[in-house]
Amino acid sequence: MTNKINMVQAVNQALINEMELDDRVIVYGEDVGLEGGVFRATVDLQQKFGKERSFDTPLAESAIVGTAIGMAINGLKPVVELQFMGFSYPAFNQIISHVSRMRNRSRGRFTLPMVIRAPYGGGIRALEHHSESTEAIYAHIPGLKVVIPSTPYDAKGLLISAIRDPDPILFLEPKRIYRAFKQEIPAGDYELPIGKAKIVQEGEDITIVSWGAMVRDVQKAVEMVAKENIYPEVIDLRTISPMDRETIVESVKKTGRILIVQEAPKSFSVGSEIVSIVNEKAFLYLEAPPTKLAGFDTIFPLPRGEQYYIPSPERIAATIQEIVNY
Amino acid sequence: MKFEDYNPLEEKVFKIMDKKGKIINTDDMPNFTNDQLLYLYRTMLLSRTMDEKQLSYQRQGRMLTYAPNIGQEATQIGSAYALEKEDWIVPSFRELGAWLIHGVPLKNIFLYWYGNEWGSHMPEDVKVLPVSVPISTQLQHATGIGMANNIKKENNVVLTYTGDGGTSGGEFHEALNFAGVFKAPTIFVIQNNQYAISVPRIEQTASKTLAQKAIAYGIPGIQVDGNDIFAMYVATKEAADRARRGEGPTLIEAITYRLAAHTTSDDPTKYREDAEVEEWKTRDPILRFKTYLENKGILTKEWDEKMKKEVENEITSTFEEIEGKADTKIEEIFMYHYETMPPILEEQLKEYKDFLEGGKNNDK
Numbered sequence: 300m301t302n303k304i305n306m307v308q309a310v311n312q313a314l315i316n317e318m319e320l321d322d323r324v325i326v327y328g329e330d331v332g333l334e335g336g337v338f339r340a341t342v343d344l345q346q347k348f349g350k351e352r353s354f355d356t357p358l359a360e361s362a363i364v365g366t367a368i369g370m371a372i373n374g375l376k377p378v379v380e381l382q383f384m385g386f387s388y389p390a391f392n393q394i395i396s397h398v399s400r401m402r403n404r405s406r407g408r409f410t411l412p413m414v415i416r417a418p419y420g421g422g423i424r425a426l427e428h429h430s431e432s433t434e435a436i437y438a439h440i441p442g443l444k445v446v447i448p449s450t451p452y453d454a455k456g457l458l459i460s461a462i463r464d465p466d467p468i469l470f471l472e473p474k475r476i477y478r479a480f481k482q483e484i485p486a487g488d489y490e491l492p493i494g495k496a497k498i499v500q501e502g503e504d505i506t507i508v509s510w511g512a513m514v515r516d517v518q519k520a521v522e523m524v525a526k527e528n529i530y531p532e533v534i535d536l537r538t539i540s541p542m543d544r545e546t547i548v549e550s551v552k553k554t555g556r557i558l559i560v561q562e563a564p565k566s567f568s569v570g571s572e573i574v575s576i577v578n579e580k581a582f583l584y585l586e587a588p589p590t591k592l593a594g595f596d597t598i599f600p601l602p603r604g605e606q607y608y609i610p611s612p613e614r615i616a617a618t619i620q621e622i623v624n625y
Numbered sequence: 626m627k628f629e630d631y632n633p634l635e636e637k638v639f640k641i642m643d644k645k646g647k648i649i650n651t652d653d654m655p656n657f658t659n660d661q662l663l664y665l666y667r668t669m670l671l672s673r674t675m676d677e678k679q680l681s682y683q684r685q686g687r688m689l690t691y692a693p694n695i696g697q698e699a700t701q702i703g704s705a706y707a708l709e710k711e712d713w714i715v716p717s718f719r720e721l722g723a724w725l726i727h728g729v730p731l732k733n734i735f736l737y738w739y740g741n742e743w744g745s746h747m748p749e750d751v752k753v754l755p756v757s758v759p760i761s762t763q764l765q766h767a768t769g770i771g772m773a774n775n776i777k778k779e780n781n782v783v784l785t786y787t788g789d790g791g792t793s794g795g796e797f798h799e800a801l802n803f804a805g806v807f808k809a810p811t812i813f814v815i816q817n818n819q820y821a822i823s824v825p826r827i828e829q830t831a832s833k834t835l836a837q838k839a840i841a842y843g844i845p846g847i848q849v850d851g852n853d854i855f856a857m858y859v860a861t862k863e864a865a866d867r868a869r870r871g872e873g874p875t876l877i878e879a880i881t882y883r884l885a886a887h888t889t890s891d892d893p894t895k896y897r898e899d900a901e902v903e904e905w906k907t908r909d910p911i912l913r914f915k916t917y918l919e920n921k922g923i924l925t926k927e928w929d930e931k932m933k934k935e936v937e938n939e940i941t942s943t944f945e946e947i948e949g950k951a952d953t954k955i956e957e958i959f960m961y962h963y964e965t966m967p968p969i970l971e972e973q974l975k976e977y978k979d980f981l982e983g984g985k986n987n988d989k
């Protein structure tokens with residue numbers, strides 16, 4: 300059986316799926332219970348599973364993540380929501396000092412099967428702190444996995460896998476496409492592998508790596524360059540860290556060119572890491588310099604400047620052509 | 626008034642005027658001239674009308690997300706009016722009334738909500754910090770400004786605001802603890818408007834009152850009727866006087882109510898009953914103040930109507946000044962990160978402009 304749903308609904312379905320199967324799964328955060336989340340990702344959970352398994356917390360991200368650590372150590376599987384990625388930083392201390400280190404610190408005695416969900420990314424004309432993509436900061440932390448879906452299908456399968464994963468996962472949801480489109484996806488249970496990228500589209504001429512909301516923009520750009528007989532291979536990372544290097548490297552060996560498209564700032568970024576991997580593993584196959592098309596190294600502008608920031612399909616298409624014609 | 630007489634553990638709330646506009650505490654009634662009273666009333670009208678206009682512009686698609694202040698006018702206007710021009714205000718994000726009193730131009734306020742960074746570029750003589758979106762983070766800045774006043778031996782004070790939800794995060798504790806330790810001349814006003822988005826005050830903390838948290842920091846804490854402009858003024862004035870005398874910080878819990886939605890993205894019917902809202906409407910801070918002024922013969926119908934028109938014109942003409950004319954220039958996105966723009970930003974700016982001009986996209 301399938302159903303046609305958007306990404307927020309897919310997240311909601313994954314949560315319900317896991318809460319039904321496993322009563323250790325507990326979902327909480329700010330406005331998560333009665334209201335069902337400011338984006339409605341946790342809607343109906345409290346009604347279905349009661350206040351003990353889905354509830355509102357006081358306004359304190361550090362305590363939301365810090366208590367999830369305690370819950371996970373004590374046998375539960377917390378799936379906590381941070382209302383926006385821009386408000387994850389009060390919890391940063393807990394994440395970098397404990398979430399990511401507990402397994403290693405205790406040599407496996409204490410592990411943290413927990414998920415931290417947060418909407419992220421720009422393009423919704425929002426107030427300050429509601430638009431940034433700081434996945435690189437978290438991907439830099441050893442011991443933490445970072446997962447980003449780009450479709451409703453991926454959101455559901457990846458979130459189910461994340462909840463079942465024995466390790467802590469930061470699950471970032473691209474809010475720009477929360478409701479942008481619906482997809483016919485299985486109504487029931489399915490997993491998608493954490494740590495594996497997906498080849499969204501096969502091609503010969505250039506490898507394009509992207510993730511989150513940018514994947515759709517890349518696909519639009521790919522349609523544009525198809526008119527010029529350029530056929531890119533598009534890879535959706537799905538998991539940022541640990542990164543599926545093999546899929547990227549194999550693709551570059553075939554195409555000889557790589558473009559990374561991200562909305563995060565260009566420097567010190569996930570894209571920078573990918574360029575480094577390609578240089579290490581596929582240097583002799585390269586026919587053009589590995590290239591990043593990214594957000595500027597600036598603070599994400601408020602709405603009246605936002606249109607400049609995120610690479611547009613036109614800009615992606617122009618960059619593809621340049622690399623192919625290098 | 627004395628803070629000692631209002632022990633928050635006993636839930637004694639400081640009030641001057643009841644909800645019918647009657648003065649029930651004549652001892653503490655401030656001595657305002659009629660001009661002052663009418664100025665306060667006009668500012669309340671300006672604030673309320675601004676909120677209503679913004680909400681309607683937003684519905685028409687002419688404005689973006691907006692956080693209205695409706696119902697909290699007395700809390701903000703009363704408290705901010707107790708400051709001197711040289712004092713500081715460190716706001717959260719819902720402090721329209723305080724901004725207006727402390728000299729933030731309407732144009733700035735519009736620009737901010739219109740989505741342009743220039744909204745936070747305060748005039749040189751306006752000591753108001755920009756909006757701080759991450760809840761309660763600003764409280765520490767307020768403590769720091771106060772600590773600096775002590776070090777610089779300056780006599781001005783700092784007024785900062787947070788919400789009831791804002792009392793739950795670590796920053797709140799740290800800011801008040803520092804303020805207590807360093808005797809910062811900082812006044813913390815918690816606008817207890819009963820909700821943090823959908824989460825009611827009682828689920829925010831098991832403390833009976835928010836004001837009682839002051840006790841743990843060794844500073845005075847008081848509950849004030851936040852819909853009573855006189856009580857808010859007097860309590861804040863007393864706190865400011867204490868601060869100027871070198872006696873340190875004060876915590877004021879203003880008991881009020883957010884009559885409108887959290888922001889334009891919020892639907893409050895999901896989490897609260899209409900009856901509750903209707904009950905609070907009977908305690909509307911503007912209505913109450915208006916009744917007082919009318920009973921005293923200070924406010925006439927004609928003046929009221931004239932003022933309503935005047936503030937409406939002020940608002941619509943300011944909006945006309947910016948609507949469609951406040952797009953950010955590309956350069957501005959890059960210019961304000963450092964005193965001098967580093968080469969990498971210059972390069973990214975140039976590459977992007979080249980792309981827009983149809984030149985080669987050198988973005989490699």
Ligand SMILES: Cc1ncc(C[n+]2csc(CCOP(=O)(O)OP(=O)(O)O)c2C)c(N)n1
Nearest residue numbers: 386719758759760788789790791820821822
């Ligand atoms: C650190 C942080 N977490 C979450 C948010 C999202 N958020 C914006 S306003 C708000 C509720 C604030 O409630 P309160 O402090 O009571 O102030 P009010 O909105 O009622 O004025 C939340 C959760 C935020 N801005 N900052």
